[in-house]
Amino acid sequence: MALKRYHPTVIFLYFAAVLLVTMLVRHPVIAGISFLFAVFMRWRLTGVVKTLKSLLYILPMLVFITCFNAVANDRGMTVLFTIGRRSFSLEALLYGFISGLTLLSVLFWFSCYSDLMDNGRFLAMLGKRLPVISMMVSMIFRYIPDTIRHGREIDMSQRALLGSDDRQRKAKVTRAVRLASILMAWSMENAIETADAMRAKGYQSGLRRPYARVRWMQRDVLPVLLTVLLTCLAVVGIAMGGAAFLFYPEWYVPSRALQGGRLYVLVCAFATLGALPLLLDLGEWFRDELCLRRHRSSDEISPYVAAMLPRRHDAGRWRLASCVVIDERKRDNS
Amino acid sequence: MASDKRSIDTGRIIERVTLIALPILMFLCVYYEVEQTALLTLLAAILANIPFFINFEKSRPKPRHILPIVVMSALATGGRILFTPIPHVKPVSAIVIVTGIAFGRRSGYLTGALTALASNMFMGQGPWTPWQMFAWGLIGYLSGVMESRDLFRNRWVVYVYGFVSGLLFGLIMDSWHIISFVSPLTWKGALTAYGSGFFFNLAHSFATVIFLVPILGSWTRKLTRIKHKFGLDYSGE
Numbered sequence: 001m002a003l004k005r006y007h008p009t010v011i012f013l014y015f016a017a018v019l020l021v022t023m024l025v026r027h028p029v030i031a032g033i034s035f036l037f038a039v040f041m042r043w044r045l046t047g048v049v050k051t052l053k054s055l056l057y058i059l060p061m062l063v064f065i066t067c068f069n070a071v072a073n074d075r076g077m078t079v080l081f082t083i084g085r086r087s088f089s090l091e092a093l094l095y096g097f098i099s100g101l102t103l104l105s106v107l108f109w110f111s112c113y114s115d116l117m118d119n120g121r122f123l124a125m126l127g128k129r130l131p132v133i134s135m136m137v138s139m140i141f142r143y144i145p146d147t148i149r150h151g152r153e154i155d156m157s158q159r160a161l162l163g164s165d166d167r168q169r170k171a172k173v174t175r176a177v178r179l180a181s182i183l184m185a186w187s188m189e190n191a192i193e194t195a196d197a198m199r200a201k202g203y204q205s206g207l208r209r210p211y212a213r214v215r216w217m218q219r220d221v222l223p224v225l226l227t228v229l230l231t232c233l234a235v236v237g238i239a240m241g242g243a244a245f246l247f248y249p250e251w252y253v254p255s256r257a258l259q260g261g262r263l264y265v266l267v268c269a270f271a272t273l274g275a276l277p278l279l280l281d282l283g284e285w286f287r288d289e290l291c292l293r294r295h296r297s298s299d300e301i302s303p304y305v306a307a308m309l310p311r312r313h314d315a316g317r318w319r320l321a322s323c324v325v326i327d328e329r330k331r332d333n334s
Numbered sequence: 335m336a337s338d339k340r341s342i343d344t345g346r347i348i349e350r351v352t353l354i355a356l357p358i359l360m361f362l363c364v365y366y367e368v369e370q371t372a373l374l375t376l377l378a379a380i381l382a383n384i385p386f387f388i389n390f391e392k393s394r395p396k397p398r399h400i401l402p403i404v405v406m407s408a409l410a411t412g413g414r415i416l417f418t419p420i421p422h423v424k425p426v427s428a429i430v431i432v433t434g435i436a437f438g439r440r441s442g443y444l445t446g447a448l449t450a451l452a453s454n455m456f457m458g459q460g461p462w463t464p465w466q467m468f469a470w471g472l473i474g475y476l477s478g479v480m481e482s483r484d485l486f487r488n489r490w491v492v493y494v495y496g497f498v499s500g501l502l503f504g505l506i507m508d509s510w511h512i513i514s515f516v517s518p519l520t521w522k523g524a525l526t527a528y529g530s531g532f533f534f535n536l537a538h539s540f541a542t543v544i545f546l547v548p549i550l551g552s553w554t555r556k557l558t559r560i561k562h563k564f565g566l567d568y569s570g571e
Contacts, residue, residue: 023373023514069516072523099515102372110460119455132395133387133448136404140452143408144415177548184409185556191405192564195397203397 001044001116002280007220008121014223014276015113017231021270022105024235025243028094029267031101037274038108045115058107062100069096075248095247124210131208138211147187154182223280230273237266345389349443353472356382364513372514379464379510386443386471398566402557403444406433410449415456422537426453427499428545430470434477435486436557438568442474462507469506473499492550496542504535 003011022034043051069092076089119141127134158175237243242262244254257263272279359378363371406429413425426449434442450466477486477495486492505528512527513519561568 020373023376024370026369065515068523068527072516072526073520096516103511103515106372106461111458114459122455130387130391132391132400136400136407136444136448137452137455139401139404140408140411140448141455143404144412147408147412180409180549181552181556184405184553185560187405187409188402188557188560191401192398192560192566195401198397204394 001041001277002284003223003277004116006223006280007216008117008125008214009216010220010223010227011113011117012125014227015109017227018109018273019106021231021234021238021273022102022109025238025245026095026098026102026247027243027245028098029263030243030270031098031105033267033271033274034105035101035108037271038105038112041112041277042108042115045112054108054111058104062097062104065100065103066093066096069093069099077250091247091249091251094251098247118212120210120212121214124212124214127208127210134210135208143187143191147183150186151179151183154179154186158182223276226276227273230269230276233269234266234273237262237269242266345385348385349389349475352382352385353475356468360509360513364519367519372510375510375514376461376464379468382468383447383464383471386440386447390440390444398564399441402437402560402566403433403441403448406430406437406441406445407448407452410445411453411456414449414453418457422534423541424538425541425545426450426470427473427503427538427542428496428549430474431477431492431496431499431542431546432549432553432557434474435481435492436554436561437478439475439478439482441568442478443471444474446470446472446474461510465507465510469503472506473503489550493543493546496546497539500539500542501535504531504538508535 003014018034018037021030039051039055042054070088071086073092074087074089076091078090079087080090080093081088123134123138126137158179240262241254241256241259243266244257246252246254253263356375356378360375362368363374368374410426410429413429417424426446430442430446430449433445437445447467447470450463450470454460454463454466476499477492480486480491480495486495508528508531512524516523516527560566
């Protein structure tokens with residue numbers, strides 16, 4: 001997915017925009033579009049099996065929210081059926097279904113975000129505004145394997161000193177508690193030493209650079225502009241009443257939503273926003289194709305040119321020396 | 335010295351206002367049946383963490399202030415990952431409470447919030463992240479406040495606080511789903527929704543107390559000793 005190679009701010013902004021529009025309104029069409037694109041994106045990122053698995057895992061939640069809303073409130077004119085003294089209306093079920101769909105899309109978008117943005121890049125972005133906090137998070141990461149190693153060491157020496165007595169549950173618990181306590185004190189003393197070392201080495205005396213190499217490039221401008229433009233269009237559409245949809249007492253679309261095609265503008269803008277990663281992929285593929293076509297006429301591609309060529313999925317079509325280079329790049333990227 | 339105290343107090347007031355503002359906003363959203371409740375409250379939860387982070391950044395903390403928080407968060411994160419197989423049983427709240435007692439309210443808040451942020455990088459980020467950051471931060475903050483008010487003299491008070499904190503955590507975590515995705519919200523509906531999650535929260539509460547019992551005395555003593563040994567100063571907290 002092309003979006004992965006863009007600047008983290010681009011990725012962050014894109015997901016913030018999609019989530020903003022998704023959560024701003026409770027509208028069947030918007031919820032549906034959001035859900036479809038979220039599932040589609042997850043499918044492209046993780047494959048069919050994983051997507052189906054998470055769908056299977058998450059669908060009961062949709063059923064639960066739908067039913068719960070129908071049980072919890074009795075507004076709505078169209079009564080579908082009655083159980084005991086409670087009546088279940090179409091509107092309450094519909095509202096529950098739409099809000100459940102919104103929640104599911106939010107969850108899916110979030111998991112897509114986690115797939116696209118690795119922790120290093122997130123911390124690099126966070127480090128711009130909150131340098132100390134981002135350093136602390138990366139230090140927590142660094143301390144976890146350290147702590148595990150220390151824990152093993154303590155465990156071994158405790159066993160050697162006191163003998164291992166695993167038969168009794170009580171002894172086991174006591175040992176675990178003692179281990180945790182020793183581990184805490186040891187880590188803390190080590191940490192204070194680290195702190196002094198940091199000070200001695202001149203912490204805060206200069207700039208800190210993130211681990212991930214993050215650089216703003218020219219190609220990052222276009223997706224940002226598109227995201228901002230489409231989001232503004234969608235939000236204006238919503239503000240003008242394009243997303244008006246009444247659930248209770250009887251669902252209908254008010255005329256102000258359709259006036260001047262507001263709803264259509266909103267839907268088009270949001271659908272384009274949802275398809276933006278796909279469009280970026282297409283754009284990249286198109287550029288690749290042009291680039292390759294330019295070189296296809298010559299019999300021999302110099303390895304330097306080949307190395308610069310964007311990777312192709314069907315590189316095997318050209319039986320040239322450069323294909324090896326391309327194949328290697330493909331392997332590196334996958 | 336007096337003016338120094340004053341400047342710390344403004345930061346403290348901002349922090350307290352944020353802590354109270356979030357529940358008030360949630361209540362108002364429910365009361366007026368705002369359509370954008372999901373978005374508004376999520377944004378508010380993210381923003382609620384910001385004053386603490388900014389205040390901490392602004393104080394230009396020394397490494398000796400930073401590292402204890404990092405270690406406690408790392409221990410809590412490790413504990414959370416270790417106990418993933420058993421849902422709702424995690425030592426995070428207990429460790430955050432002990433940190434609040436030993437290192438004060440701000441360290442308590444930061445430990446809670448950073449544990450949530452870091453551990454979710456392993457377990458998966460979601461709309462729950464800012465809420466967990468807020469909830470655990472609040473637990474640490476309140477524990478620091480209680481300690482400074484001298485309410486934690488009796489260890490049983492801490493255990494009771496640990497128990498209540500588990501329920502508080504559950505209340506905060508469940509609220510977002512309930513207030514933003516059930517509409518119109520009636521008292522009965524809300525009670526049913528909270529009730530359906532009650533036993534999980536109860537499990538969390540009991541787990542917190544069970545973790546607190548062995549670590550409270552020994553960890554607090556050790557942390558106090560380390561504070562004295564290295565001359566760590568937390569008077570500004």
